[in-house]
Amino acid sequence: MSSPTSTAESVPTTLLSRLQQVVEHAGSHPEAAVCDLLRILQAEHGWIDDERLQLVARLCGISPVRVEELCTFYPLVLREDPGRHVLRICDSIACHLAGAPGLLRMAVAQSGVPLGQSNGHYSVLPHVCLGLCERAPAAFVDGKNTVAPLSAEALRQLLQGWERES
Amino acid sequence: MCKKGIVPTRCAMAEVFYLDGEAIPFRAGQNVLEAVLAHRQESSIPYFCFHPAMGSLGACRQCGVMVYPHDGKHPPRLTMACLLPASRDLQLGRAEAKVQHEHQLISELLMRNHPHDCPICDEGGQCHLQNMTVASGHAYREYEPEKRRYQSQELGPLIRQEMNRCITCYRCVRFYQDLAGGEDFGVFGSRDRVFFGRLEDGPLESPLAGNLAEVCPTGVFTDKVYHQDYLRPWDLEESAGICPHCSIGCNTRPGAARGRLRRVRQRSHGEINPHFLCDRGRYGFRYVAAEDRPRQAQAGGRRQDVDSVLDRLAARLAEGRSAFLGSPREDLDSNLALFALARVLDAPFAAFFEPWEEAKAREILALPHPPAPARISAYAEILVIGAVDRVAPTLPLFLRAAHDRGAAISLLRCLPSPLTALAGEDRLLPPADLLDAAWDWLGQRHHRPFLLLIDSESVGPELLHLLRREIGTWPDGSGILPVYRQGNLPGASFYAVDGHASRLRTALAGHDYDHLLALGQDPQEMDGPWWRSHGDIDLSLIDHRRSLSWDDAWLTLPCAALSERPGLYYNGEGRLQAAAVAYTPAREERHWRSELGPFPLAAGGALREELLPSPVELCRALAERLGLSERWQERLRFHRDFLLRSEPRPGDPGVFLPAELRARFRLHSAPPPRATDQGWSVCRFSHYSEEELANGARELHSLAPASAAWIAPGQQEARQVRLRAADGTSRTLPLRELPDMAAKVLAIPRAELVFLGLRPGDGVDPEWLD
Numbered sequence: 001m002s003s004p005t006s007t008a009e010s011v012p013t014t015l016l017s018r019l020q021q022v023v024e025h026a027g028s029h030p031e032a033a034v035c036d037l038l039r040i041l042q043a044e045h046g047w048i049d050d051e052r053l054q055l056v057a058r059l060c061g062i063s064p065v066r067v068e069e070l071c072t073f074y075p076l077v078l079r080e081d082p083g084r085h086v087l088r089i090c091d092s093i094a095c096h097l098a099g100a101p102g103l104l105r106m107a108v109a110q111s112g113v114p115l116g117q118s119n120g121h122y123s124v125l126p127h128v129c130l131g132l133c134e135r136a137p138a139a140f141v142d143g144k145n146t147v148a149p150l151s152a153e154a155l156r157q158l159l160q161g162w163e164r165e166s
Numbered sequence: 167m168c169k170k171g172i173v174p175t176r177c178a179m180a181e182v183f184y185l186d187g188e189a190i191p192f193r194a195g196q197n198v199l200e201a202v203l204a205h206r207q208e209s210s211i212p213y214f215c216f217h218p219a220m221g222s223l224g225a226c227r228q229c230g231v232m233v234y235p236h237d238g239k240h241p242p243r244l245t246m247a248c249l250l251p252a253s254r255d256l257q258l259g260r261a262e263a264k265v266q267h268e269h270q271l272i273s274e275l276l277m278r279n280h281p282h283d284c285p286i287c288d289e290g291g292q293c294h295l296q297n298m299t300v301a302s303g304h305a306y307r308e309y310e311p312e313k314r315r316y317q318s319q320e321l322g323p324l325i326r327q328e329m330n331r332c333i334t335c336y337r338c339v340r341f342y343q344d345l346a347g348g349e350d351f352g353v354f355g356s357r358d359r360v361f362f363g364r365l366e367d368g369p370l371e372s373p374l375a376g377n378l379a380e381v382c383p384t385g386v387f388t389d390k391v392y393h394q395d396y397l398r399p400w401d402l403e404e405s406a407g408i409c410p411h412c413s414i415g416c417n418t419r420p421g422a423a424r425g426r427l428r429r430v431r432q433r434s435h436g437e438i439n440p441h442f443l444c445d446r447g448r449y450g451f452r453y454v455a456a457e458d459r460p461r462q463a464q465a466g467g468r469r470q471d472v473d474s475v476l477d478r479l480a481a482r483l484a485e486g487r488s489a490f491l492g493s494p495r496e497d498l499d500s501n502l503a504l505f506a507l508a509r510v511l512d513a514p515f516a517a518f519f520e521p522w523e524e525a526k527a528r529e530i531l532a533l534p535h536p537p538a539p540a541r542i543s544a545y546a547e548i549l550v551i552g553a554v555d556r557v558a559p560t561l562p563l564f565l566r567a568a569h570d571r572g573a574a575i576s577l578l579r580c581l582p583s584p585l586t587a588l589a590g591e592d593r594l595l596p597p598a599d600l601l602d603a604a605w606d607w608l609g610q611r612h613h614r615p616f617l618l619l620i621d622s623e624s625v626g627p628e629l630l631h632l633l634r635r636e637i638g639t640w641p642d643g644s645g646i647l648p649v650y651r652q653g654n655l656p657g658a659s660f661y662a663v664d665g666h667a668s669r670l671r672t673a674l675a676g677h678d679y680d681h682l683l684a685l686g687q688d689p690q691e692m693d694g695p696w697w698r699s700h701g702d703i704d705l706s707l708i709d710h711r712r713s714l715s716w717d718d719a720w721l722t723l724p725c726a727a728l729s730e731r732p733g734l735y736y737n738g739e740g741r742l743q744a745a746a747v748a749y750t751p752a753r754e755e756r757h758w759r760s761e762l763g764p765f766p767l768a769a770g771g772a773l774r775e776e777l778l779p780s781p782v783e784l785c786r787a788l789a790e791r792l793g794l795s796e797r798w799q800e801r802l803r804f805h806r807d808f809l810l811r812s813e814p815r816p817g818d819p820g821v822f823l824p825a826e827l828r829a830r831f832r833l834h835s836a837p838p839p840r841a842t843d844q845g846w847s848v849c850r851f852s853h854y855s856e857e858e859l860a861n862g863a864r865e866l867h868s869l870a871p872a873s874a875a876w877i878a879p880g881q882q883e884a885r886q887v888r889l890r891a892a893d894g895t896s897r898t899l900p901l902r903e904l905p906d907m908a909a910k911v912l913a914i915p916r917a918e919l920v921f922l923g924l925r926p927g928d929g930v931d932p933e934w935l936d
Binding site for chain 2 (some may be wrong): 065068069072
């Protein structure tokens, strides 16, 4: 993976020009655009594969190792295919006290795969504080919507709905 | 906070602070931990993340000391010694129970996930974590959850990773990225799942990667080559060595035991290698164990005992038709011994077989005292010519330090270079244009002292000559530091750079001389076409590596390797340094039946010495057989005394070649410039591991790319290229693209250049083949 990989086929030209605009906006510090590029690519593809990692490194003028350092540091950047849906259940202290461990166990039982792994259609991930402590336990759905408080019933229905889709 | 730096800062020694009542002197700018380490060598304060070259981080929280404020208002407080600036009359406590308890707690925390595998860990016995844990007094801990486990990576033939041992001090990544400029190694993850490694398995790309084994305070990164021939560090006999693999002359610490050289580590020299050693210096020593290393004297391709070969050789020398060839990679005494023998026989002697190389050596000797490598970082303006990072891989450390201090670095190059990241001005040029570009750079206004760092393998003598002639017009303190791969060029060539190579060739090409006795230099590896066209010359070789002509030579005499004998070496700045004998080669065998193979000494085996004679001993034996022993000794003593006004001992910082001895080389006129055209030209392609001796180091050499001709992308669609030598022979090489190299340049390995009789910058007429 340390050698450059062609991304010409997997990234549409319009997206590529948008990415280049973001880099140009960063001026003399193209490396400053790295988080934005990762966010855009993940929104488009669902996760950051090796080709997209190499693309970001090339556009930002930094080594792929530097991009991977960033990706693995931030939990919101996904380096594996999570499936069509991602449910993040907050496991920080307020949510923990409000029943997050039970919700996580329930999600594991219903999805049939351990936390952080995809069952082919969706993934359930534990997450650091979502900032919704007053409505704990909180969840973050598909990187867009928050559900707080998340009840066991709401969780069951959400996952069942996703399973029906598949 | 301590400022990180490659070169130790020199400030006036001034005042003291007190640690447990003991006065500790410090220099302005030092932190408490630094001052304590400098005062006692080994600190009574445990620490991890601090490293003298990388400075303080305060991450491990291990070096806590109690500070007692003098104001009478504030209570004593625990502070990290590496983050506490040393100041006058500071009162600190380390011995009190609260501080010791803190040290124990931190040790316990760091050891929480550390496996109890010291008995099988290569670091055991030299482990900083082990030492600090014992020093802090921590012994027992309670921890119920499972220990954190990682899948370690396969990092190539030189470094072994065992990630489970990591204590997250960040030394490795700080060294690799911040100091060595490596881009293929980083830190991934967060919290207690931090991983230090590459994106995927594969050899580490930095030529300084071997330092990870020394930088890591525990056994995460260990020396894989040492592992193959492992004995506990306390069983090793260590000596003061000098790296022979390039002109920098780094100080090393070879470790040997039971007749085998097992590892080489760095030994700090403040002016040359304050902290680190490149991988060629660290792993190149393995040439001594090369499978094809010659150990048997031969005559006409048949094995013979040394005495009978010496008899035949002496008889041939007595005929008076022999010429002599020394070697810039051999130590001073070996060269002088051969030179003295040539003088008493009144025979031609040269240190180089190639007059072009000799002319360069003369220009190098003529340079005014070049600056020490570690002083590079003090320059504000630096011009780098050629591939210095490939020739002397430690130099980028100093250039990066100079860059961090704000130096303006300009780069003139043919090949891709990691230094481009540091260079404000970066020009890609064919070799023939380097001189003009250097001249342009000098034409700019430079008010501050500047340094020219020149890869002398990429340029010709005319460039060195013309630049040297200009030194007088430069700001005071400016200088030139040439780098090359020979470890003793000034020493070997001091008596033999006044047209000696040309005279040697003329003598051999005529009818008066028909035999060449060469020490550590194979003429076929220096000028292929010339040697092929003079096939009637008998060649006798004294060497410790199997060179190209070894099996076809008339006589061959294997000799002790450099680390098996004492040696004196002049480095690129003209500093004479001494290396001690690192080991006496021996074989472990069954004392009752030696033919049954190795049998460990520890299990009752015997040790049989296998020491080969040194070149000096061989020369002495020849002089005795010729009946010239006294004259030879007298001549050797004369040349030695003239050159060595004072002789350093192993471990000394070295003495310089006196300026008046260098002065005589400045009298020469300019070497003729070469004609250049606008067509294709050649430059030398080399990997950082490449050097005549280090090529025999199996593990290191396995990283070098296969022989090919390299060109800039998009220049040719052909797959192969055929190049012809002047004598009509040709070489066909696979064509490979190399990004970021000069256009219309073919970069080919030295062996191919020599075979074809080409020099860097020569024009060629390539024949492109599919």
